[in-house]
C-alpha cells in the first residue's frame with residue numbers, strides 16, 4: 001500500500017501521527033505543497049516565515065534522504081493529482097486550524113473521496129483539539145484561566161506520550177526543487193539569521209535541551225526580562241511543528257523534581273496553554289485575525305497615521321523600549337513577549353492605529369508568525385479580544401522599561417546610539433539634562449528622535465476613544 005504524507009505545519013519525523021499511520025501501511029510518498037492559492041491574500045505566509053520554512057524544509061528533506069516532493073498550488077488540487085500520478089491509495093496529514101485550512105481540507109477530502117483514495121487526518125499540533133475542551137454547559141471557553149484549568153484536569157489521562165520517528169519505506173517522485181519555491185527574501189534582509197536560529201527538527205530538539213539545561217530554572221522570574229533571554233525561543237519551532245507540545249510536555253515531566261523546577265515548569269506549561277487557548281479561540285471565532293472579537297471596537301476612532309506607523313515599524317518613535325523591540329524584530333525575526341506587548345500597546349493606544357496594521361507587520365516580519373497566537377496577542381493588547389487586557393490598561397513604555405530592563409541593557413543593545421546614557425535616563429532620553437545628553441553623544445531629533453507623542457496626552461486620547469465606544473455599547 002502506498003500513502004502520501006502531506007507535510008504542512010508538522011515538519012518533523014518524531015511524534016508525527018500522520019507519518020506513523022502511513023509508515024504502518026507501507027510505502028510513503030512525503031510531499032510539501034507551497035499553497036498561496038487557498039489562503040486569502042492577506043493571510044499568505046509572510047517573508048520571515050518563508051525564510052524559516054525554506055531552512056526547515058531543507059532539514060526535513062535531508063532527514064527523508066532527499067525524497068521530499070515539493071509542489072506548489074492549491075493543495076486540494078495538487079494532492080489528488082499527485083495521488084493519481086504515483087498510484088497512492090491513501091493520504092495522511094495532520095490538521096491545521098485556520099479557517100482557510102479547514103475549508104481547504106474539506107475540499108481535499110471530498111476530492112480524494114471521489115477518486116476512491118482513503119484520507120486520514122490527525123492532531124499533530126496541539127495537546128487537545130480546539131473543539132474538545134468545553135465548559136460544563138457544553139459551550140466554548142472565552143477566558144483563559146478556566147480553559148487551562150479544564151485542560152490541566154484532563155492532562156493526566158490525555159495521551160501525551162510522544163513517539164519516535166518511524167522506520168520509513170520512502171518512494172522517490174520527481175517534483176519541483178526547494179529553490180524553485182522562491183522562499184528566501186530577494187533582499188539580503190535575513191542574512192546572518194542562521195547564526196541565530198536553526199530551523200528544523202534537530203534544531204528544535206537542541207533548543208529545548210539547551211533551555212532545559214540553562215534556562216528553565218529561571219523561567220518564571222526571567223521570562224519578563226527582555227535581555228535575560230530566559231524563554232525557550234521555541235515559538236517558530238512549535239509553529240512549524242518541528243517539535244510538538246506533547247514532546248515539550250514529556251521533556252518537562254521529569255524537570256519538576258529539579259530544585260525550584262516545579263514553579264518554572266508550571267509557568268511554562270501555562271504559556272503553552274495560551275497557545276492551546278489561542279487555537280481554541282480562532283477555531284470558535286474564525287475571523288479572529290481580521291475582526292474585533294468585541295464588536296464595540298468596530299466603532300473605535302482609529303487614526304490613519306501613516307507617518308506614525310512608519311516610524312513605529314522602523315523603531316524611531318523616541319521611546320527606547322518600543323524602538324529596541326521593533327529593531328530586534330527587524331534584525332532577528334523575533335521580539336521578546338514583554339516588548340511585543342509594549343510595542344503593540346504603543347501602536348494601538350499611543351498612536352491609536354488599528355491593531356490590524358500591527359498584526360500585519362508582525363505577520364510579515366516574525367519568524368514565529370502564527371495566525372492564532374498573533375491575532376490573539378494583538379486583540380489581547382487592544383482590549384478587543386475575548387480574554388483581553390482591560391482597555392484602560394495602557395502600558396507606559398518608560399515605566400515598563402524601568403521595571404523590566406532596569407539597567408537598560410536591552411535598549412543599549414538595539415539602540416546603540418543611546419548606549420552611553422546613564423541608567424536614569426536610558427528609557428526617557430528627553431528627560432536628561434543637556435550636558436548629560438552631550439556627554440553621551442545623544443542629539444535628540446538628530447542621532448535619536450524625541451518622543452513621537454507625549455505619554456499623558458496620548459493616554460488621555462486613547463481613554464477618550466475607549467470611553468466613547470464603551471458608552472455607545
Ligand code: FAD
Pocket residue numbers: 223231232233234235236238239271272273274275276278335336337338340341344362366368369370371373374375376377378381
Ligand atoms: P516562551 O515564553 O518560551 O513560551 C513557550 C511557548 O508558549 C511559545 O513558544 C509559544 O508557543 C507559547 N506562548 C507563549 N506565550 C504565548 C502567548 N501569549 N500566546 C500564545 N502562545 C504563547 N506567539 C507566536 O508564537 N506567534 C505569533 O505570531 C505571536 N504574536 C504575538 C503578538 C503579540 C502582539 C503578542 C503580545 C504576543 C504574540 N505571541 C506570538 C506570543 C508570544 O509573544 C510568543 O509566543 C513568545 O514571545 C515566543 O517566545 P518563546 O518561544 O521564547 O516563548
